[in-house]
Amino acid sequence: MTSPSTPSSPLSRSAVVTGAGSPRGIGRATAHALAAGGYDIAVIDIDESAAEDTAREVAGTHGVRTLGVAADVTDPEAVDTAVAAVEAELTPIGALVNNAGITSPTRFLDVSAEEWDRIFDVNVRGSFLVTRRIAPGMAERGFGRIVHLSSVSAERGGGVFGGVAYSAAKAALLGFSRALARELGPSGVTVNSVAPGLIDTDITAGRLDPERKAAMVADIPMGRTGTVTDVADVIAFLARPESEYLTGVTYDINGGSHIH
Ligand code: NAD
Numbered sequence: 001m002t003s004p005s006t007p008s009s010p011l012s013r014s015a016v017v018t019g020a021g022s023p024r025g026i027g028r029a030t031a032h033a034l035a036a037g038g039y040d041i042a043v044i045d046i047d048e049s050a051a052e053d054t055a056r057e058v059a060g061t062h063g064v065r066t067l068g069v070a071a072d073v074t075d076p077e078a079v080d081t082a083v084a085a086v087e088a089e090l091t092p093i094g095a096l097v098n099n100a101g102i103t104s105p106t107r108f109l110d111v112s113a114e115e116w117d118r119i120f121d122v123n124v125r126g127s128f129l130v131t132r133r134i135a136p137g138m139a140e141r142g143f144g145r146i147v148h149l150s151s152v153s154a155e156r157g158g159g160v161f162g163g164v165a166y167s168a169a170k171a172a173l174l175g176f177s178r179a180l181a182r183e184l185g186p187s188g189v190t191v192n193s194v195a196p197g198l199i200d201t202d203i204t205a206g207r208l209d210p211e212r213k214a215a216m217v218a219d220i221p222m223g224r225t226g227t228v229t230d231v232a233d234v235i236a237f238l239a240r241p242e243s244e245y246l247t248g249v250t251y252d253i254n255g256g257s258h259i260h
Contacts, residue, residue, distance in 0.1 A: 009064040010038035013143070014090040015239060016083070017043055018073055018130055019100030021050025025201050026149065027099040028054045029228035033236035035062035039095060042086040043068045044079075044130070046100070065090055073100045073126030076133075083133045095145040095239040096134050098127035098173075103203055108164040116165045123169040127176065135184060144189030145239040146180070148173045150250065152197040156258045160197065160216065161204050170195075174250060181248030190247035192238045197254025199226040221256030 015034040020027030020043040031041045035058045043058075045051035048070030055068030067089050071082035086093060102122045106115060127148055138144025153162045154170035162170070174193055181191040198216055217225060234251050237243060252258065 009035070009040040009091060011040075011094065011241070012091050013039055013094030014042055014065075014086065014092065015039035015095035015097065015145075016086060016093055016130070016134060017041065017097045017099055018126065019045055020054050020097075021045030021047045021068075022202060023050070023053075024228065025099075025203070026196070026199060026228045026231045027097070028057075029232035030097055030099060030235045031058050031066075032061065033229075033232040034095060034097070034239055035064045035066075037236045037240060038064075039239070040065040040090045042066070042090055042093070044071050044073070044082050044086075044100075046070065046072045073130055074121045076129050079129045079133050083130070087137070092141060093134055093137060094141075094143055095147075096131065096138075097147045097149070097235055097239070098130060099149045100126050101149055101203075103162040103166045105161055105204075105207060106163050106165070111163065111165055119165040120169050120172070123166070124172045124176070127173060131180070135180075135189065138189045139184060139187035142188040143241070144184065144187070145241075145243070146177075146184075146189065146191045147235050147238050148177045148191075148193040150174050150177075150193045150195045152195050152252065152254045152258050155195055155250075155252070155260065161208055177250075178248045185247055188244075190238070190244060192246060192248065193250045194231060194234055194238075195250050195252050195254070196231045197226055197252075197257045199228060199231060199253075201228060216257075219257060220254070224255065226253060226255060
């Protein structure tokens, strides 16, 4: 756990980003974008040293207070301990980005119940547990910005990298987001989703065939894969205090690969 002591952020609020340890991931880029927007930053990742590394990097770059803490988002006690540490060390939590996620390309006819459950555990149960721990405080304080990482796979029925389990889990997050937006709106808390297309990170862990990737890029009107900054910018936009009138929406970030 790290907590560089710098003055608190311009917003005097913290943003929690789960899964922001990954060096080339969407979460780390989002932590930077939210810090640039004035939030203190808490990184929660299953990989403790990666979480600490992001926290150090963000504090060094933006001069906000940061904390990197380990937790498996599928474990309620670990989530509780991690969020309690954030509450003790940083400014009140104003934003939450449920970014921790895993994927798998396993075809439906081959998927085991264990693999199906693991995909749902990290993507859906993890988002549920962290949100359930943080949302009450947001509602009590009358301010919150929650963003979920869905995927274009949820909207178009896979066809990128993730299989049926991943598409179903990311679609579950859209229902979760929309219903929660309705419930928490009166408390000043917005709940939105982003649905990225193919973003260049390490989530596919080298399992994406280069020929398949080239074929997918050929079908993207903007002619390239997405970058982590493409996604982080939209999340930071949704997390601004000024974005209050946007709730229950899904922002597509896919270069036009899926227009609907
Ligand atoms: P990534 O693999 O680079 O990062 C995922 C991070 O989540 C890692 O730091 C990992 O340690 C952490 N993590 C995994 N399981 C965890 C757990 N149980 N508890 C806590 N942390 C855990 O992935 P990424 O590409 O940056 O993806 C980030 C999010 O965006 C994911 O939810 C992913 O499904 C979603 N997404 C990615 C893409 C893409 O093309 N990369 C597209 C659409 C959606």
